[in-house]
């Protein structure tokens with residue numbers, strides 16, 4: 025019997041962020057070789073100082089035996105404690121549903137997450153080639169040809185676009201595909217060192233300030249990971265943002281939280297000032313089809329939920345593992361890609377909808393803010409219970425289960 029690894033040939037994985045390394049490891053598990061091409065000449069640190077990998081994302085990594093190093097390098101994050109700018113306690117939301125081995129949602133510096141994933145990929149014999157920006161793609165009935173900005177080319181059996189929210193692969197597959205949409209929020213954050221704040225253990229403290237949103241997590245080792253979301257419309261252009269000096273960002277943050285019960289000054293002052301920079305936060309509606317011919321999209325290239333959901337990296341890991349499972353079980357490439365999209369789409373759209381609601385709370389005007397602060401405690405008590413979060417944080421991928429089996433159909437429902 026021909027195995028699908030032989031049938032489909034080698035995968036060219038475009039992008040060495042999160043989805044790329046995870047998909048390459050998952051493909052290896054199902055007997056498919058791959059090679060990762062990353063645009064950045066050196067391992068990149070991406071945008072956003074850190075991110076949270078929720079329990080569902082760790083579950084996906086666990087399916088390919090890759091979650092432990094991530095958990096070891098991260099900060100356990102059991103809950104979010106929410107308050108208003110006046111310091112009024114609004115409620116608590118569970119951040120994760122522990123896996124059977126007790127691990128749960130973890131917040132990790134982005135550069136560390138990339139390193140931890142790369143450190144797992146290389147010993148598994150999966151090559152990562154840096155400085156390879158995909159610029160063109162040719163498809164034939166039996167393979168793909170990827171062209172890179174440095175003038176080189178590579179042939180493979182199929183191609184996986186894991187090249188993030190500004191994906192070239194997506195544009196090459198469908199020039200009409202949706203483009204990223206600005207959420208109306210700028211994200212800025214950093215890692216404060218040598219701070220001694222009074223915090224709830226293992227808890228992300230989140231504050232709906234008068235003018236902006238703030239969050240921080242004490243790591244228990246003198247570090248505190250913090251971020252702010254600043255409402256800002258229209259979308260500032262990238263060059264204008266880059267022209268803003270770190271000192272000006274500091275002033276802007278202090279001004280945004282002036283009068284709020286937020287330890288912004290302590291945290292900024294303990295953060296490397298050169299790292300202070302803001303980026304517009306975007307979302308991306310998935311295209312109608314996530315694949316064309318012998319190429320398919322995973323992670324932010326296919327859909328991007330705003331950082332407010334804390335789910336982008338986790339969904340990317342889930343996509344990667346589910347794609348490998350479909351390629352293992354479905355003996356036709358197009359049908360495997362179709363099964364993968366079918367398995368993922370409903371869930372991804374549901375997360376996107378939920379994140380959109382959180383964004384509007386963060387950018388609330390004075391009246392909406394008063395209503396929000398009044399109704400949120402009740403809403404959190406009734407809507408944000410662990411049972412209500414089960415669909416999101418308790419999502420489990422049965423990697424050994426056959427695609428098309430009863431559990432798969434339940435997951436897609």
Ligand SMILES: Cc1cc2nc3c(=O)[nH]c(=O)nc-3n(C[C@H](O)[C@H](O)[C@H](O)COP(=O)(O)OP(=O)(O)OC[C@H]3O[C@@H](n4cnc5c(N)ncnc54)[C@H](O)[C@@H]3O)c2cc1C
Nearest residue numbers: 039041042043063072075076158188323324331335336337
């Ligand atoms: C400020 C901020 C905070 C965030 N916080 C969280 C959080 O707390 N929790 C969470 O889950 N998510 C968070 N996210 C979202 C999360 O970062 C993404 O969802 C996640 O990184 C998606 O992984 P990915 O591998 O699909 O894309 P990426 O991590 O963006 O990786 C894509 C890779 O492809 C490379 N690439 C791009 N174009 C090409 C090309 N043409 N050829 C070759 N390589 C290419 C890029 O250099 C990059 O390395 C945040 C995002 C931002 C911006």
